[in-house]
Amino acid sequence: GENVEQHPSTLSVQEGDSAVIKCTYSDSASNYFPWYKQELGKRPQLIIDIRSNVGEKKDQRIAVTLNKTAKHFSLHITETQPEDSAVYFCAAAVGGNNRLAFGKGNQVVVIP
C-alpha cells in the first residue's frame, strides 16, 4: 500500500510550547519524507525534509525524526509562535519514489 496516516488532525498549543505531529507510512521502499506548511489561502511550502539514510534533521526551531523500522516520522516545532499556526502536511515518496503520498493534514493553532 501507499498510505500515509497523519495524526492528530488538530493540535492547539500555547505560544512557547512545543508541537509534535506524527505520521506513519506503509510503503517500505519510501526514501524521502517532506513536510509542508500551508497557511490560510496560500500554497503548501516545504519546511523540512528527510531522506532515509538519516534519522533526524534539524533547522532552527523545526526538526524531523524518522524511524524506518517502525515506518513513522514526526515533525517537532519548539518555542511555537503565532505565525506557526497553519496546516501541516507530511508526505512520503511512493510508487518507486516517483510521486508523493500526502497525509490528510494537521491544523496547528498557536494560542498567544
Next chain:
Amino acid sequence: DTAVSQTPKYLVTQMGNDKSIKCEQNLGHDTMYWYKQDSKKFLKIMFSYNNKELIINETVPNRFSPKSPDKAHLNLHINSLELGDSAVYFCASSQLTGEQFFGPGTRLTVL
C-alpha cells in the same frame, strides 16, 4: 520571478461549462503535477507528467484532461463541470524524487 505560476487564480463558472487552467514553471524541472484540494484540505494527486509524458493518472473522471505542450507547461482542461469539481487546484513541479514546488492555486467554483 515566480517559480510556478497558474492562471487564473479564481474561476467561477456554471455547471456544464468547459474550462482550462494553465500552469508554467521556470525551474527547469522535468516533472509536473496537478493536485486537487477539497474543502477538508485533503491534497489529492490527479496527474503527473515527466518530460511531457503522462506517468501518473489517478482515478480521475475522464472529463479532466491534462496537456503538456513542453516540460515547462502543464495545463488542465475540464469538460462538463460539475458541482463536485469545486476545489482549489494546485500545480506543482519537481525533479523526480525531490522537493515539489507548488503554484499559488486556482480556486474553482462551480455554480
